Amino acid sequence: MASAPDQTGAAALWGLAAEFSDPAAVSHAAEAVRDAGYTRWDVLAPFPIHGIDKAMGLKPSRVSFFVGFGAFLGLTSAILMQGWMGGIDYKIIVGGKPLLAWEQSMPIMFELSILFGGIAAILGMFLTNGLPMWYHPVLKTPALSRASDDKFFVVIESADPKFDRAGVEAMLRGAGALNVEEVER
Amino acid sequence: MTVFQPDREFALGRARPRTPDAHDPSTVDGTLIDDPGVRAPLVLGNRDFRSVTATICGWIEDKTPKWWFPAFFIAANVAGLGTVMILYLIITGVGVWGLQIPVAWSWDITNFVWWVGIGHAGTLISAILCLFKQKWRTSINRFAEAMTIFAVICAGTFPGIHVGRVWMAWMLFPIPNYNWIWPNFRSPLLWDVFAVGTYFTISLLFWYMGMIPDLATMRDRATARIDEKVTFGPLWAPHPLPGFIKRLTITLPANRIAAYFYGILAMGWRMSSRHWWNYEKAYILLAGMSTPLVLSVHSVVSFDFAVSILPGWHTTIFPPYFVAGAIFSGFAMVLTLLIPARALYPGMKDFVTARTIENMCKIITVTGSMVGFAYMMEFFIAWYGANPNEKEAFLIRAFGPYWWAYWIMVTCNVVSPQVFWFKWARTSIPFIFLISIVVNIGMWFERYVILTTLSHDFLTSSWGYFSPTWVDIFTFVGSLGIFTTLFLLFMRFLPMLAISEVKNVMPQADPHHPMYHGHGHGNGHQNGGH
Structure with missing residues (x-):
């Protein structure tokens, strides 16, 4: 592996997950992430939030x-x-x-x-x-399992061309994140 | 990192004193508000999302309720009885049933039509009410869809076994064979194969797809306690237990099994909003397709009769009349199942509110009146059409040898649902339960009355009278057992209410709700606007 020295650091980091308490907060955060120009990111929510497609800039479903x-x-x-x-x-x-x-x-x-x-x-x-996909970094992170209960998360992948660890965390906290977690690969 | 611990106390409503809902007692549980300007709450008990998850999942994760084992024991035995009857029929021949020329279709087809009809309410609730944005459906749709699937399983059994030589039933399907023959596509009976087959497949897919997010919730909760083993005691032995039974316990990695079971079925659903976006599109399209499907299925079933050239069957009113009757009986069956479940599962009354029940009663009155109108029109057309054979077929139906079946049908289907014009009837749960059973009986008789038209053949010398044999009776009772067994398994192992859908109709799920106004705008300003 070319990235051998980073095995404990950047290579193991799949992305950052920011926790939000309610659908309104996560929608606003999604708007901020969309406007910042990220492409490989997602919102985890226990139900389809009304209007999240616009907040995330999703294209019509195929x-x-x-x-x-x-x-x-x-x-x-x-x-x-x-x-x-x-x-x-x-x-x-x-x-x-x-x-x-x-x-x-x-x-x-x-x-x-x-x-x-x-x-x-x-x-x-x-x-x-892209389902079924029984293995995914998001599913491996216990904290994110609250997305199937009552929490809302914005997840930005480290594979995003605009990803930089500190900048993303600052932006997510600025958007009102209660907590920012690392998601391991 | 917080590891999620499911909280059972919370699920049972013991952990937190329930805030008494201040409401006018005339609104029963606060939902029967007559003012059309006031929106009745859909979820009661000051619940947040977490308590919704904990309550609905708790019904599965908690110890099996005490009533479940005896109920399952009885249902499974009755189902076994039905299976023995079917085996007896296959081994011996259809002669073990009471059907004969001229009444060559009888309880088998009565049961088939009755069961398919019952299924229709599930699809109506999940598809048509979804298109009409009736949010109260979210608390009953999973339940009703399960009922649909199990009812269609029971329905499909009857035509399958009434063909006589069951091993030839594959000839219903267009399968290439060495006789070089194909099914007759001009026959309504073949249309029926396709209609019921499509209906079952689409209902199953719709039900399963709706359940994927909830299975993911179940998976996440089981994964959180994956290493906890569970010790199962003797199932339902009498208490106090004799010592040797008490020691008969078995310890299983139940949570690991559950995590894999729900995990595989959840297909790796990870609550992604990108996924939700495609999911909602697929869901609404399935709802859109199921709507004409549900109307078509019972229409095609009615073609089995209406396309034939028999007085009393050859009528154009059959398709709409069958569909109305199907929805009528289906809603009655939903109530028959829902009312005990609502009483037995803690917290279910917060989701299935008095208003939900009342709405279902209103649908029963509407569809019951439609069915009553159809009975009237049949007679009117029989007279107005001036066809003596048609007229006689209907006179025989009401005043002939089967007069008792006809008048049971009229009493149960036309008279009994009219009580729901009165508010006391729509709010008295035991009374609703009673009427729901009466309606089911009435609808069974409706199917029976239509089939007894056969007893009055064209020639007087060929007239006959059908009497069921004990095999007929026990096969029907057995089908009720199969249905109940499947339903009890569903209640035990799958989320009974659509968790994600219930959350989505709660006021706090709307990101534009006034409760978030200050909060949301504050956020926007902090970011300096974008």
Whole structure:
């Protein structure tokens, strides 16, 4: 490793986490971090804070594209499946109904669009979030587990191009952090 | 560094004297405020986020409540009885049921339609009320979604076993096979396979996705005490225990097991706001898709009847009428489950407020009236349509050999929910519980009454009368056992209330709430404005 001398210091430091007491404070801190131009940072919160996307400058979620694609795929497969199976490959007249008509194909077209769209929604959520990821520095830090209870944290990664240990800590404290913790890799 | 220690005393409300909520006693617990200008609180008991987590997680982490083991013992045995009945049916043949020509569909399909219908309330609460931003849903949605999934499991069993040759049930699905045949996509029965299959899958995904953040909370709490071992005593032996039973204990690394169990299911969720952003988008899209889905599922179920050319079944009113009935019975079932749970779990009344219960009663009255209107319209159209066969089918339904089933249905479904026009009825919990059971009985009879139309065949010589056998009865009772067993396991091992969603509707969750005004602005000025 090139960074051998730093193994106990900078190389082991994954980032800094600042604790905030309430959603309003953490939203204001997020605005400050956003305006300071950081790119690799995050807000940990026990629930989705209203308006945090603007405070963090998040781009619109791409989950919708997955859902649109999934629904389209479901619709297409329903049309092709019913057309091929009922209209071409196995032509058998039942109850005098036409072999293929859009009216009788509607229910399955609808159901499969929803089925594929729904599966795409949850898969898209996992893919856009990079989950599952059962190991993460944040999960390793016991103090940060309060994020799943009642605390709010701003985490800035040391991999951020603008990261400097003292500057980040000063900024976070200036933004009203109750406490600043080191997060180890 | 602070290591998080879950506080059980806190969860049970013993650690801190509960501040008495000063409220008008006519508002029951302070939530039944009639003034539309006043927003009723959604979470009571002066709770902060920490106490919400501790209470809801405490129901799982605390010692198993005393009532749970006997309840589980009974439910699991009844479920076992149902399983034996199903095995008996498979080994012997569908002749063990009372169905015969002309009544070839009976309790099997009655139970199927009844159970699917019950499921609908869960999706309505989680999806439709979510789109309408009904915040009171957050305290009951997890509960109701679990009910949906278990009800659909019970529902799916019945068509699966009524096909007779269960080992051929795979032919319902378009699986390539050496007979070179495909399913008949023109049949409503096949639409039903796709509708119920989609419904189950989407409900399960929706339920699971909603639970991921709460599983992460459970994981973090279990991880904090990962090395604490737990000693389990004899489960529910009578007290005082004889000495030899008392010594029968087992020590397990229960917290480690829990940490891995919840940890794997939580998929590494780390409460990141970047993740929440995609999560909320996926959630609202799933809600948007589940809304037409829930309306379609029971419509497709009703097509099983309405697409056939039988007097009494071939009506266009069936889809909306089935959907209304489904929501009606589903809300009744939610209340049947929720009212005992609310009484048994400490602190649950702070989340499931009197107003939540009252809202559900109102939905029951609305959907019950819709169902009553549909019964009326059926008769009106039977008369107005001037089709003698149609007219006779309905006269036989109300005054024929099954008149008792018809009038039980009308009493339970049309008359009984009207009591909720009165406030005393909507606020008396034992009375609501009673009505919820009455409604469930009524809705079962509705499905039964529709199916008994078959007994009046086209030729007088073919008329018949259906009587259930003991296998019919015990299979139905067994399905109730399967449902209850699954529900008891859910209550024991998974967070019953959506923790993150409940927190999100509390006033302190809103960063723009007036309580933060001074604080927030002060911060901004300190930073010199940006």
